[in-house]
Amino acid sequence: PAALPPAALGFTDVNLNSRNTYEVSRRRSAPEHLPHGGTAPAEPAPPPQEPAERARHRVGIAGAGSSFAEFFTRNFFTKKTKELKPAVQSAPGWKLFGKVPPRENLPKDSKIIQQEYEARTGRMYKPPAPSARRKNIEFEPLSTTALILEDRPANLPAKSVEEALRHRQEYDEMVAEAKKREIKEAHKRKKIMRERFKQEENIASAMVIWVNEILPNWEGMRATRRVRELWWQGLPPSVRGKVWSLAVGNELNITPELYEIFLSRAKERWKSFSETNSENDIEDAGASVADREASLELIKLDISRTFPSLYIFQKGGPYHDLLHSVLGAYTCYRPDVGYVQGMSFIAAVLILNLEEADAFIAFANLLNKPCQLAFFRVDHSMMLKYFAAFEVFFEENLPKLFLHFKSYSLTPDIYLIDWIFTLYSKSLPLDLACRVWDVFCRDGEEFLFRTGLGILRLYEDILLQMDFIHIAQFLTKLPEDITSEKLFSCIAAIQMQNSNKKWAQVFASLMKDNKEGDKNHSPAPKS
């Protein structure tokens, strides 16, 4: 009955305002994470001491009155208590508003209730069959007993036998229910702990295999079935960077010395840029400044917007300068590509797993892969080929969803651009993104598109219920509670075969079409 405090009101307000259909649908996608509305009805409230004190106080006040009043009340109370002893004994438990005072004789057995009832009414009642009687449950919630099990106060008509019994039964059911829930939750917790423990053991034993067996014989073992299977399970974080480096390779033959050269060149440019920039104002900002901005100012702007929740790449963070250096050196190394948004995420993930120069080497070589080069050069017609190949496998694997998307003209560029440009490091939780990178290093570009299809498969049921804008919102901001087990089982279920043609063949045939249609090629994409 009490009004909510203003703070609580404000809180609900904010929640309601920010709750859009999108969030609702996200919740729908993860029902197991819904906050439990009513927990067990049997949450034991700490037994309050206060009512007993208040009662004492009340008596004190009465006693401080006139002697007549004192005499009267005292007499009145004692008489009353004597007369209705059983009822008064159970009365402290009965309070409509306010807390339940502690009771000494709790919990009451139905037998006692029955006896009390019989004592009061003078009637005998045949006890019910033992099965309906209360079992010995050690789980004893306090507060719920208050209203259900107690007799009514003396000034109210007593419960009937049937009512008392029914209340007892209902109470038993509630307790049993709560107990069951508790046991279930304990089991779940145990299971999670067991799994975590097992996972850690697996990682530890996998690490030994990677370090002692695979890495020393990399070229000989990398393609073996055993290694490939172990690889799919996810790389142990301690060897992750090393395996990525080896798998990406160094076709470009970049050395740490070369990195230092490009880094110092970048530093010179920053210096001259900041010097000229201070003299520039809005009037004479020419094309050259715009150019410099494109490669340098943009990096600065984007660095603080790279994994902002980690607080390590932002200004003053431990990896801020490192990320700046790797990206700056790259723009000097590949002025033909320059800095393109999305690169900061890739460089950041590498920095988290590799030493500075190694991170740069892996970064430059990774971006030199055909798919990455097509995207980061924003070669639109090539990108469309990749999307088209993706759609071939989309239709093959998820025909229903494919048609659903088609009906809304929802093309892959809506969601794939973000996924491919950042190699999922922005759209998936970081640990999961690293697992995608693991297999991407094993399988190449094909795995990026397979992962995309795995995501679509994982959420297929939800997506089929959504319209254009909600699908678009959903896919550009995936649920944060996505788990690697679920995602990887969905990815595993995606077949990268289209009428006996593999990804590379499908893509190659699309490229052939491209060459033939080049004469009258139109830049406007169809959807």
Add this chain to the structure above:
Amino acid sequence: MQKHNQKEHLYKLLVIGDLGVGKTSIIKRYVHQNFSPHYRATIGVDFALKVLNWDAETVVRLQLWDIAGQERFGNMTRVYYREAMGAFIVFDVTRPATFEAVTKWKEDLDSKLVLPNGKPVPAVLLANKCDQGIDVLMNNGIKMDQFCKENGFVGWFETSAKENININEASRCLVKHIIASESDPVQSVEPDIIKPHLNSSKIVSCSACFKS
């Protein structure tokens, strides 16, 4: 569409402008009523939906397309422009170069997109981060009016996603022009003929909507 005399409009709106000018922040403020200095860079496009009870008979659903700001993506993001009904072009008052880019964005928009009646899509110019204490524009109000006229903006607003300044107003201005251009497809929609909205109590600096 007609339900109990209620009309429902669905408009696709673009939010464009240079990198880091606050496009995502403006949308988050407008749709989710909150602000964070830590939004991640937008790659490709992000989406939001805002439902407005325009008046007693009209519900307006705004599909907001938050488009990545790097110029390089220009070719790629052209497909995102398709069928848009209006646009916000955003710049950052603390970075003059982003204002320089405004005309480029406007030209890009008009070259890639026209309304079914052949007119350019209504566009509102947003001078964002006006909370940063840079008063360049306050003193240049007339210049800005002139700029909007020359470049075909239906209005301009100083906005702050951080302090929640003028974002609702800017949106109302844009939607008003879209509705006007829809209901009157033949006549040209000159900013001057739009009747001012007098019930706004906030300080509003939209040149086109609120003068006359």
